[in-house]
Amino acid sequence: MAAGKIFSEKDSKLALDVVQLVWANPFSGERIEIERRLLGLGSGSRLSMEEFSRLLELPAQLLDRGRRRLAEAGGKSASDFDIYQQIAFFELFHQFAPDFDRLINDAHERGSAGRRITFYDRFEKLLDYWVPAGLGGEYQGFPASRLFAVYFQVRRAYYHIVHYIVGESDAARQLRSRVWQSIFTHDMERYQRVLTERLGDVITLITGPSGSGKELVARGIGLSRFIPFDATNRQFEEDFVRAFYPVNLSALSTNLIESELFGHRKGAFTGALKDRKGYLETCGPYGTVFLDEIGETEVAIQVKLLRLLQTRVFSPIGDTESLHFRGKIMAATNRDLAEEIDSGRFREDFYFRLNADRIHTPSLKDILANNASELERLVGFIARRVAGPEGSSLTAEVCDFIRKEMPAEYPWPGNFRELEQCVRNVLIHGDYTAEEFHSKRKVPEWQRRFEQGEFTADELLSEYVTRLYKETPNYEALGRRLDLDRRTVKKYVKADS
Incomplete structure (x- = not known):
C-alpha cells in the first residue's frame, strides 16, 4: 500500500x-x-x-x-x-x-x-x-526529555547572544552568527540528532583586540551548552549559571595557575594546608573552563595544558592519580599568536590544538566603519545599564559630547571597554579625555628612526644586537643565536648595555 x-x-x-x-x-x-x-x-x-x-x-x-x-x-x-x-x-x-x-x-x-x-x-x-x-x-x-533539553539550550543560546553581542553593524551580525555556529555547528538538524553531547570535546579559541568583548563571547557560549533534562526529578542535570569557570591567566603566577586549574593535595607545597579541587576537577561534563589571556602563559604551562587538551587527563599537584576532565575548554588572547610562535614564546603544537573552533571579535573601529548610527546604539546599551531610567538622557548627553569634543575619526583603541569608560566619565565629570588613553603614548625613538629610514646599516645592526643582548646577556650564546662570532657580537653591543 x-x-x-x-x-x-x-x-x-x-x-x-x-x-x-x-x-x-x-x-x-x-x-x-x-x-x-x-x-x-x-x-x-x-x-x-x-x-x-x-x-x-x-x-x-x-x-x-x-x-x-x-x-x-x-x-x-x-x-x-x-x-x-x-x-x-x-x-x-x-x-x-x-x-x-x-x-x-x-x-x-x-x-x-x-x-x-x-x-x-x-x-x-x-x-x-x-x-x-x-x-x-x-x-x-x-525521548521527549531530550527534545526539551535541546529547546532549553536553543533558547539560552539566543538569549545570551542577544544580550552579550549588541549592535546592528555587519561585523556584529557576523559575530552573532559565528557564535551560534560555535554552539550548534552550521547544521543544526544534525546537531540536534547526534551532536548534543559531543561538542564539549571541541576547543574554542577567541582572538581579538583588548576590550573587544572576548569574555562576553566566551560566557555566551559557556552558558549555552547542552544540559540533559531528568524527566523523573523534573530538573536539568547541571545548573547552567554556575557551570562557567573563567580564569585570567595573566593575573596569576605559574604556580597559582597550576593550583587554580589542577588543584593540589595537602602538603604539596608550602602553604598547602588542605586538599583543594581545581577548576578542572570541579567542572562537570556540561561546564566550561575559560582560559583568558592564554597568550601570556609560560611555555612550561603550555606543555601541561597541551597534554590536558590531547588526553583530557590531569593530576593535582602533589598527586600521581590521573583524573579525567569532562567539560569544555575555551581560551582567548589579544596576542598575535603567529608572531608569538615565530618568537618562540608560544608553542606551535599548542596553537594548533587550540584552534579547532576559531572566533575573532572585531575592534570597535571596524564595528563603526560605514555605520554612523551604530555608535548611538552602543552608547544607549551602555547608558541603560549604567544609569537605568536615565539611560535615554545619558545617551543623548554622551553622543553630543563625542560629536562636539572628540575627533571625527577617533579610532577607539580601547574598543568597547573604552567606550564604556567614556560613558561613565561623561556621567560623572561631564567630559572624557581620550588622549590620556591613546594619543599621548610616545613611539620609541628607535622605532621612529626605523620607520623613517634614518639608520645606517651598522646602526641598525647595533640596535638589533643590543636589544637581543638584553634577552641573552652572553656574547657566545648570542653569537650562536645570530650566527656571528663572539668578537662581532661584542663590537655591536652598545657600551651602555
Whole structure:
C-alpha cells in the first residue's frame, strides 16, 4: 500500500519553506530571506514584531490542517511525516519560548538555575497531541526529555547572544552568527540528532583586540551548552549559571595557575594546608573552563595544558592519580599568536590544538566603519545599564559630547571597554579625555628612526644586537643565536648595555 501524504499539494510547498526556517541560523542573512519569503515580502531587514507574529501563525495553521489528515495518511508511514514532525518541533519551541525565557531570567536574577521545572508536563502533552504515535524517522526513540533539553539550550543560546553581542553593524551580525555556529555547528538538524553531547570535546579559541568583548563571547557560549533534562526529578542535570569557570591567566603566577586549574593535595607545597579541587576537577561534563589571556602563559604551562587538551587527563599537584576532565575548554588572547610562535614564546603544537573552533571579535573601529548610527546604539546599551531610567538622557548627553569634543575619526583603541569608560566619565565629570588613553603614548625613538629610514646599516645592526643582548646577556650564546662570532657580537653591543 502506497504511503499517503499529510499535506495537500498547496500546503506542501509552504511546509518545505517552513522546514528551512526550522534549522536556519537565527542570526544569518539566510534566515531573514526565508522569513520574508514566507510572508511574501521583498528583500529587506529583520521582521518587525508584528510581522514575526504573523510568521508564527503559518506553521500553527499547517500543523492544524496536517493533524486532521495524519491518521488517514498513515501516521508515521506517511511520505511527508518527517516534514510534519519538523514543523511540530518549530511550533513546540515557540509555544514554550516564554516559559524558557522566564526560567533563564529567574536563574540570572537568583544566581542559580537549580529548581524543579513546572511546565514539562504541558510540554509532553502538547508533543503527544501533535505527534500522537511518537517521534519517527531519524527521531525514532528520541525521548521527549531530550527534545526539551535541546529547546532549553536553543533558547539560552539566543538569549545570551542577544544580550552579550549588541549592535546592528555587519561585523556584529557576523559575530552573532559565528557564535551560534560555535554552539550548534552550521547544521543544526544534525546537531540536534547526534551532536548534543559531543561538542564539549571541541576547543574554542577567541582572538581579538583588548576590550573587544572576548569574555562576553566566551560566557555566551559557556552558558549555552547542552544540559540533559531528568524527566523523573523534573530538573536539568547541571545548573547552567554556575557551570562557567573563567580564569585570567595573566593575573596569576605559574604556580597559582597550576593550583587554580589542577588543584593540589595537602602538603604539596608550602602553604598547602588542605586538599583543594581545581577548576578542572570541579567542572562537570556540561561546564566550561575559560582560559583568558592564554597568550601570556609560560611555555612550561603550555606543555601541561597541551597534554590536558590531547588526553583530557590531569593530576593535582602533589598527586600521581590521573583524573579525567569532562567539560569544555575555551581560551582567548589579544596576542598575535603567529608572531608569538615565530618568537618562540608560544608553542606551535599548542596553537594548533587550540584552534579547532576559531572566533575573532572585531575592534570597535571596524564595528563603526560605514555605520554612523551604530555608535548611538552602543552608547544607549551602555547608558541603560549604567544609569537605568536615565539611560535615554545619558545617551543623548554622551553622543553630543563625542560629536562636539572628540575627533571625527577617533579610532577607539580601547574598543568597547573604552567606550564604556567614556560613558561613565561623561556621567560623572561631564567630559572624557581620550588622549590620556591613546594619543599621548610616545613611539620609541628607535622605532621612529626605523620607520623613517634614518639608520645606517651598522646602526641598525647595533640596535638589533643590543636589544637581543638584553634577552641573552652572553656574547657566545648570542653569537650562536645570530650566527656571528663572539668578537662581532661584542663590537655591536652598545657600551651602555
